[in-house]
Amino acid sequence: MRVSVITFPGSNCDHDAYSVFASRGHQAKLIWHKDTDLEKPDLVILPGGFSYGDYLRCGALARFSPIVKEVMDFAQKGGLVMGICNGFQILTETGLLPGTLLMNESLSFICKHQYVRVETSESPFTMNIKTGTVLDIPVAHKEGNYFIDADGLKVLEAENQILFKYCDLNGKTTIESNPNGSLQNIAGICNKTRNILGMMPHPERSATDTVVSQDGRRIFEALESYYSALA
Amino acid sequence: MLKAKIFVQLKASVLDPQGKAVTNSLHHLGFQNVLETRISKYIEITFSSDDETEVRKQVEHICDSLLANPNTETYHYQFETVE
Secondary structure: OEEEEEEOOOEOOHHHHHHHHHHOOOEEEEEEOOOOOOOOOOEEEEOOEOHHHHOOOOOOOHHHOHHHHHHHHHHHOOOEEEEEOHHHHHHHHHOOOOOEEEOOOOOOOEEEOOEEEEOOOOOOOOOOOOOOOEEEOOEEEOOOEEEOOHHHHHHHHHOOOEEEEEEOOOOOOOOOOOOOOOHHHEEEEEOOOOOEEEEOOOHHHOOOOOOOOOOOHHHHHHHHHHHHHHO | OEEEEEEEEEOOOOOOHHHHHHHHHHHHOOOOOOOOOOOEEEEEEEEOOOOHHHHHHHHHHHHHHHHOOOOOEEEEEEEEEOO
């Protein structure tokens, strides 16, 4: 796969994402936010970090970076886009994904391992992962409290757009296992046409041998299966 | 010149964890009659124009496209003439 990872001023997970894809044999590239050429990717990554210092609202200013227009065109034509953490915030601010990431209910920055449950295997990002599978993927954010209004939630549920929920070790979505107050324990969603993913947990931080969990690999493997089925 | 004084507030239906924390602190301070606190953003923008009709349009565009997130926030504003 050709993977373009966008670097905004303040991104800090761009190199992590880049090296995971590069180590898996993909042609990964870092693209500066002022560029206007995505360089024909099969997948675009909006990485984690603090683009524009999180000024005004997280992700609100990144939306005006020149490359984001290209990302929006690419996504609207069906291109695969994955927004992780700050990338998820940027995707909601652009309107590519519904809802908003509000400040954590605890008002604290959280950085820890977190269990998430795969809600459906019907997406390029969860292909071949059995519904109900529990993955250990770290979270690190202060604004990850997913909110959407009641009508929006109905649409997400009806269209099967919720891909990941925070849960406990046994896959139960309890209040205790919800790290940030997200509505319905939502940790990640896709758009209606299922080519855009936004998730708060960091799969790129759990995809190499040197870290505690390797569960993030399941998501990259899913993308690879999806891509090879296309080719 | 016109100065727009803009308030961006969370919608009433959206939980405000910061406001909740402040309410708790106020209770600790002894203000037991405080029922609710909501935190908002206050933004001032100064325009070189004096044409209120035109500036009003611009302020609404600015709020809709950047300052407020329509999913969770509402805004209101007032003008002040400045020298």
